[in-house]
Structure formats: structure tokens, C-alpha cells
Amino acid sequence: MKQLKNCISEQVHIDTFSLEKIVSSFKKVTLNKGDYFLKSGTLCKKMAFIESGYLRMFDIVDGKEITLWIGSSNMFITSVSSFVFQTHNFWNIQAITNADLWLLDREQHFELCKTQPKWLEFDNILLARSFALLERKMFQQLHTTAQQRFQSLLEEEPELFNRVPLQYIASMLGITPESLSRLRRTGI
Amino acid sequence: MKQLKNCISEQVHIDTFSLEKIVSSFKKVTLNKGDYFLKSGTLCKKMAFIESGYLRMFDIVDGKEITLWIGSSNMFITSVSSFVFQTHNFWNIQAITNADLWLLDREQHFELCKTQPKWLEFDNILLARSFALLERKMFQQLHTTAQQRFQSLLEEEPELFNRVPLQYIASMLGITPESLSRLRRTGI
DNA sequence: TAAATTTCTTAACATTTGTCAAGAGAAAAT
DNA sequence: ATTTTCTCTTGACAAATGTTAAGAAATTTA
Numbered sequence: 082m083k084q085l086k087n088c089i090s091e092q093v094h095i096d097t098f099s100l101e102k103i104v105s106s107f108k109k110v111t112l113n114k115g116d117y118f119l120k121s122g123t124l125c126k127k128m129a130f131i132e133s134g135y136l137r138m139f140d141i142v143d144g145k146e147i148t149l150w151i152g153s154s155n156m157f158i159t160s161v162s163s164f165v166f167q168t169h170n171f172w173n174i175q176a177i178t179n180a181d182l183w184l185l186d187r188e189q190h191f192e193l194c195k196t197q198p199k200w201l202e203f204d205n206i207l208l209a210r211s212f213a214l215l216e217r218k219m220f221q222q223l224h225t226t227a228q229q230r231f232q233s234l235l236e237e238e239p240e241l242f243n244r245v246p247l248q249y250i251a252s253m254l255g256i257t258p259e260s261l262s263r264l265r266r267t268g269i
Numbered sequence: 270m271k272q273l274k275n276c277i278s279e280q281v282h283i284d285t286f287s288l289e290k291i292v293s294s295f296k297k298v299t300l301n302k303g304d305y306f307l308k309s310g311t312l313c314k315k316m317a318f319i320e321s322g323y324l325r326m327f328d329i330v331d332g333k334e335i336t337l338w339i340g341s342s343n344m345f346i347t348s349v350s351s352f353v354f355q356t357h358n359f360w361n362i363q364a365i366t367n368a369d370l371w372l373l374d375r376e377q378h379f380e381l382c383k384t385q386p387k388w389l390e391f392d393n394i395l396l397a398r399s400f401a402l403l404e405r406k407m408f409q410q411l412h413t414t415a416q417q418r419f420q421s422l423l424e425e426e427p428e429l430f431n432r433v434p435l436q437y438i439a440s441m442l443g444i445t446p447e448s449l450s451r452l453r454r455t456g457i
Numbered sequence: 458t459a460a461a462t463t464t465c466t467t468a469a470c471a472t473t474t475g476t477c478a479a480g481a482g483a484a485a486a487t
Numbered sequence: 488a489t490t491t492t493c494t495c496t497t498g499a500c501a502a503a504t505g506t507t508a509a510g511a512a513a514t515t516t517a
Contacts, residue, residue, distance in 0.1 A: 140408065147412045149404065162401035165394075205393065206353075212400050213350035216337065219407045220328065223443040224335045227474070247495065255411040260474055262496050415504070435465070448504055450466050 082109075085130050085183050088155055092206050095199045103200050106193055107183040112136075112176035118158070119174040125163035126187045131156050134180025135241075137249050138172050148252040151177070151245060153238075157207060177245055227256045231264045270297075273318050273371050276343055280394050283387045291388050294381055295371040300324075300364035306346070307362040313351035314375045319344050322368025323429075325437050326360050336440040339365070339433060341426075345395060365433055415444045419452045 085104055089095065095103075107130065112118065118136060119125055129136075131154050138158065139148040149172075152158040163170035164187060185193075193200040221230065231254060235242065241250060251261035273292055277283065283291075295318065300306065306324060307313055317324075319342050326346065327336040337360075340346040351358035352375060373381075381388040409418060419442060423430065429438060439449035 142412055145412070147408065149408050149411065161397055161404070165397040205396075208393075208396050208400060209349055209353040212396060212403065215400065215403050215407060216349070219403060219410065220335065220337050222407065222410050223337065223440065224330055224333070246493095252411065257475060258495070259476080259497085263474085266496080434463090445505060446465070447467085447506080451504085454466080 082183070084132050084155055088130065089199075089203055093199050093203050099197055099199055103193060103197055104183075106189045107185050110182045110184050112180045112182060114176055114179050116176045117173065118176065118182070119160060119170065119172060121171050121173050123170055124167055125160040125170045127184045128157060128159035128164055128187075128190065129174075130183040130185075131158060132181040132183060134176060134178045134182075135245055136174055136180060137177050137245075138174050139249075139252070140171055140173065146252065148249045150253060151241065151249060153241070157211075161208070161211075177249065222255060227254060227260060228264055230254050231256075231261065270371070272320050272343055276318065277387075277391055281387050281391050287385055287387055291381060291385055292371075294377045295373050298370045298372050300368045300370060302364055302367050304364045305361065306364065306370070307348060307358065307360060309359050309361045311358055312355055313348040313358045315372045316345060316347035316352055316375075316378065317362075318371040318373075319346060320369040320371060322364060322366045322370075323433055324362055324368060325365050325433075326362050327437075327440070328359055328361065334440065336437045338441060339429065339437060341429070345399075349396070349399075365437065410443060415442060415448060416452055418442050419449065 082104060085107065086100055089103065090100060110129075112134070118127075118129055121140065131152050133154050136152045136158055137148050138150055138152070138160075139146045141147070158174060160170045160172045160174070162168055163172075167187075190200075190204075194204065221233070225233075234250070234254065247261055247265075248258045251258045254261065256264075270292060273295065274288055277291065278288060297320075298317075300322070306315075306317055309328065319340050321342050324340045324346055325336050326338055326340070326348075327334045329335070346362060348358045348360045348362070350356055351360075355375075378388075378392075382392065409421075413421075422438070422442065435449055435453075436446045439446045442449065444452075
């Protein structure tokens with residue numbers, strides 16, 4: 082709860098009362114390793130703040146699971162387009178460790194947008210930041226080698242390599258698990 | 270002007286009067302091939318609706334220009350994070366053909382957000398759609414070969430290959446111009 | 458139109474990454 | 488604790504893409 086409050090108040094100026102009002106719309110949920118927050122083919126009706134643990138977002142192509150990204154503590158995760166437009170969702174979001182989440186229901190989200198201007202403001206900032214982050218990630222993918230991407234992920238999120246199956250990290254880097262093994266071994 | 274109006278009214282229900290009010294905040298500008306809409310190192314103070322022509326968004330790494338994407342008619346283009354947060358911008362946005370644009374000043378944008386709820390709504394939809402699009406593009410980059418990405422771009426935007434220097438397209442696909450040549454020749 | 462510049466293609470070769478198959482190691486289930 | 492299952496690593500080889508250098512083609516400039 083404290084983490085969620087911090088996450089919001091770091092981005093927008095907000096009084097204690099409004100902040101309380103906002104976070105009281107969230108509901109705490111614990112997922113076990115392997116549990117799904119969201120399954121492909123459904124409608125996404127919630128957004129989640131990750132208090133602890135790791136979740137991966139993936140889709141399946143030709144029978145292979147491709148991980149787009151891995152969310153960790155103090156991040157929000159949802160299927161943006163399905164949550165916003167209620168189009169049918171294709172992402173799977175699964176806990177890859179036990180995880181504590183704070184969930185916000187779609188309807189309560191829109192209610193907050195109307196009644197709590199600060200929530201709308203925060204939501205916009207969140208989306209714009211997420212966009213900018215993804216943009217940089219895409220850009221990196223265009224001009225770096227697997228080697229370089231591995232190195233920078235290792236520097237930016239070293240904990241990931243202890244907590245999360247390497248096959249998911251490989252997928253997120255756009256390479257096979259075998260290639261990641263090779264990179265880890267030497268840097269060759 | 271008609272195109273801009275269509276683009277907005279396709280996404281949100283809006284009365285003629287409000288729509289007029291919104292589009293009257295835009296200002297028409299014509300860029301010649303090679304002109305810059307935005308330069309790296311500056312603050313981004315405008316967003317642009319492309320009425321006609323092509324613009325590319327790129328950054329320079331190790332002396333090489335890397336094109337993240339190419340915008341064409343009926344799309345919006347800006348440096349999202351710099352426009353929203355007024356952080357220093359690193360993207361270059363350049364016209365690669367003559368281009369007609371409708372520009373919206375940052376201050377007028379925020380003014381519209383306050384006075385025209387429909388503009389705020391449209392802006393949110395625009396951002397969410399852009400995010401979803403980028404997400405899919407990133408996902409594609411993770412699990413496809415250069416070959417497959419070339420094929421799908423050729424199917425989705427065939428005109429691009431006649432209108433835009435191939436080196437920019439190559440860069441956007443994450444490959445060298447030489448590789449694109451190879452792919453174009455045969456499919457080998 | 459001719460010259461100059463930029464862009465595109467080609468080919469040989471180098472490097473990176475993928476594929477396959479086997480086995481080692483780790484984690485989960487019993 | 489043992490078995491079973493899943494995950495990771497390794498090595499040999501194949502395929503895809505990058506690099507370099509040269510020249511052809513197209514475009515721009517004079």
C-alpha cells in the first residue's frame with residue numbers, strides 16, 4: 082500500500098485525502114507462481130500494480146511463447162489496448178514468482194478519472210512514460226546486437242537473472258535460450 | 270483540414286462546433302524535403318498532424334542514423350516524452366518528401382485539454398493506440414526474421430517503397446541497406 | 458545537359474545467431 | 488530421499504545477416 086502511494090505521489094502533487102480515496106479503490110491480491118493475471122482471448126478488466134514479485138507478458142506464435150516484457154515491483158501492468166478499448170486481448174500475463182498485486186477494476190478506474198482529476202493526470206503520465214520507455218526499447222532493438230542487449234539488461238536489472246527463468250529473458254531479448262547461454266558464458 | 274477533422278471524429282463523438290473550435294487551434298505549415306520538424310537536443314513544443322508527405326523519426330548512434338519509424342498522411346507525429354514532460358528531446362523528425370502539416374502548439378494543446386473535453390479524450394485514445402501499435406511492432410521484432418518483417422511491411426505499406434529512400438526503410442526494419450537489397454531481389 | 462552527389466546493388470567473405478541433439482543441473486512432485 | 492519433470496548448457500553444424508569494397512543507377516546541382 083505504501084509502495085502504491087509512493088508511486089503515485091512521486092508523479093503528481095496530491096493531497097493525502099485524495100490519495101487515500103484513490104488507493105482505496107484498489108484491491109490486494111496474491112498470485113502464486115504460475116497463476117495468470119490475464120489470459121489471451123479474454124477481455125482485460127483490471128490493471129495491476131506490482132508490489133512484489135515478477136510477472137511476464139507473452140503471446141504464443143507457432144507454438145512458441147514469446148515474452149515481450151517482464152514486470153517487477155513498483156510497476157503497473159495490464160493489456161493497455163484491451164483495458165482501454167475493451168477489444169479482445171491477446172496477451173497472457175502470468176506470475177513467474179509468487180506476487181503481491183494491487184488491482185484496479187476498469188469501471189473504478191473510469192470512475193476515478195471522473196471524480197479524482199489527479200488520477201486522470203497520473204494515468205496520462207503513466208501512459209506517456211510507458212510509451213517513451215517502449216520507444217527506447219524498440220530503438221535499441223533496431224541497432225544493437227544480442228550481445229549488447231544482454232549486457233545492458235545485465236547492468237540495468239541484474240536481479241532479473243537470479244529470479245526469472247532464463248528462457249523468458251532470452252525471449253525478451255529476441256534470442257534463443259541457447260544463444261543466451263553462449264552470451265552468459267563468455268561474452269563471445 | 271478535412272482530413273484532420275475526419276481523423277478526430279472517427280475516434281470520438283463530437284459536435285461540429287467543438288470540432289471547429291479544436292481544429293482552429295492548429296496552424297498549417299508546409300515543409301520541403303529535408304526540412305526538420307524537430308531537432309535533437311531541443312525541447313519539443315508542437316505536435317503535428319501529417320496531411321500529406323512522409324516524415325521520419327531518427328536518432329544517431331556511433332555516427333549512424335537509426336530510423337525508428339516513418340509517419341505518413343493522417344498520422345500524428347511528435348516526440349511524446351519531450352512534448353508531455355518538456356524533457357530534452359533526442360529524436361530528429363525530418364521531412365523526407367515535401368509535406369503538409371497541421372501543427373498544434375503545446376500550450377494550446379493543454380488549453381484545449383481543459384476547455385474541450387473531447388480533445389482530452391481524443392488525446393488519450395491517440396496515445397493508447399500508439400502504445401498498442403508500438404507494442405505489436407516490438408513483439409514482431411522479437412520473433413520474426415528480417416525477411417518476414419520485410420514481407421509484412423511490403424504488404425501493409427507498399428507505397429512506402431516508392432516514396433521513401435530504402436536505407437530508411439532498412440533501418441526501420443533493423444537491418445542494413447545491403448540486406449534489404451538482398452531481400453528485395455529474391456526473397457532469399 | 459553534364460557533372461557531382463547520393464543511393465542502391467552486387468559479390469565475397471566474416472560474424473552472429475539459430476537449430477538440433479544430447480546430457481547436466483535444478484526444481485518440483487511423490 | 489527418489490523420481491520425475493523442467494530448465495540450462497554444450498558442441499557441431501546450418502542459416503541469416505553484417506562488412507567491405509566496388510561499381511551501377513538515380514537524383515540533385517550547376
